[in-house]
Amino acid sequence: MTDGPGAPAPAPERFAPAGGGALDAALGGGFRRGHLSEVTGAASSGRTTLVVQALAAAAARGEAVAYVDACDTFDPASAAAGGLDLARLLWVRPSTGLPSAALGAGDAAWALKAFSLILQAGGFGLVVLDLADVPAAALRRFPWPTWMRLARIVEGSETVALLVGSEHLARSARGVTVALESSSVAWRGAADRARVFAGMPSSPRIVGGRR
Numbered sequence: 464m465t466d467g468p469g470a471p472a473p474a475p476e477r478f479a480p481a482g483g484g485a486l487d488a489a490l491g492g493g494f495r496r497g498h499l500s501e502v503t504g505a506a507s508s509g510r511t512t513l514v515v516q517a518l519a520a521a522a523a524r525g526e527a528v529a530y531v532d533a534c535d536t537f538d539p540a541s542a543a544a545g546g547l548d549l550a551r552l553l554w555v556r557p558s559t560g561l562p563s564a565a566l567g568a569g570d571a572a573w574a575l576k577a578f579s580l581i582l583q584a585g586g587f588g589l590v591v592l593d594l595a596d597v598p599a600a601a602l603r604r605f606p607w608p609t610w611m612r613l614a615r616i617v618e619g620s621e622t623v624a625l626l627v628g629s630e631h632l633a634r635s636a637r638g639v640t641v642a643l644e645s646s647s648v649a650w651r652g653a654a655d656r657a658r659v660f661a662g663m664p665s666s667p668r669i670v671g672g673r674r
Contacts, residue, residue, distance in 0.1 A: 479588060479623045481513070482520030489669050490639060494589075494623040499614040499635040501626040504643030506595075512545070513641065513667075514591055514627055519546040521623075526588025529553040529581050533574035534596040553581070571597045575609065582616045582624055590617075593627040602632065614638070640670040 478492035487493050494500050494517070504510040518528045519542075528551055530537055535556045543549050555577045557570075571594060578592040594602060610626075610633030617624040618635070626632050634640055644667075 477621065479517075480520055481517040482523075483513075483516055486513070486641070486667060489667065490641075494625065494639070495637050496623055497618055497620050498638040499610070499617060499624040499626065499633065500638035500640070501628060501632055501634050502641045502643065503628050503631055505629060508643040510595060510627055510643050513643065514593070514625070515542045515545045515547055517623075517625070518542070518552065518589060518591065519548070521588040522548040522551040524588065525551075527551055527553065527586060529555065529587050529590045531574050531578045531581070531590070531592045532556040533571055533592070533594050536596055537593065553587075555581075571601060571605075575605070575613075578624075579613060579616060582613065582620075582622060585620060585622065587622050589623045589625060591625045591627060594632065595627050595629050599630060602628070607633075634671055638671060642668040642670060644668065 476492070477496040478487075478490070478494065479496055480487045480493035481490065502510050502513055514530075518530065521528050523546070530552060532554065537554060537556065539549055539552075539554065542552075555574075557573065574592060574594065574597075578590065581587060581590050613624060614633070614635035624638075626634075631640060631642075
């Protein structure tokens with residue numbers, strides 16, 4: 464069925480570039496504003512680097528950004544070295560200092576609540592909820608409507624809502640999953656005893672995001 468004469472044109476897509484040329488191209492311009500997306504991957508897959516890059520890009524555009532740090536693992540010094548303007552960052556973290564192994568669904572609930580309140584307040588270009596170090600079994604105890612409520616809060620706004628996890632959690636209909644997969648360990652140096660660990664290259668895979 465086609466729109467008749469005089470029908471309003473569909474609203475143009477609103478994208479928030481993530482600061483990476485190849486990634487933004489794969490995303491069609493960046494993360495979609497007004498939608499819930501996610502970044503997933505194992506430890507050392509590059510998920511924190513990607514998120515800090517997106518935060519830095521948003522802050523460089525003059526936007527306020529927020530990072531809800533469920534397990535208190537965020538390193539602001541490293542983020543600043545990566546280009547993030549900390550003056551534009553709201554960093555929310557637990558006051559208990561519990562190790563991630565001690566966190567359960569009840570303990571992660573405060574992070575979800577904080578994320579929800581920030582999204583409701585509005586005025587942020589990018590809001591991140593980092594649940595990567597919360598045990599997967601604890602996250603699975605949250606009912607599915609929990610994530611859909613978050614998607615509804617941000618719907619139609621100028622904000623990108625971004626979940627960070629070790630595995631798939633949720634995304635809205637036009638949100639995306641950026642899945643990072645560590646392919647191999649990279650080393651530098653010719654001799655075995657002189658080799659230096661150089662990182663674990665990642666290959667991002669984009670899932671979802673109906674166009």
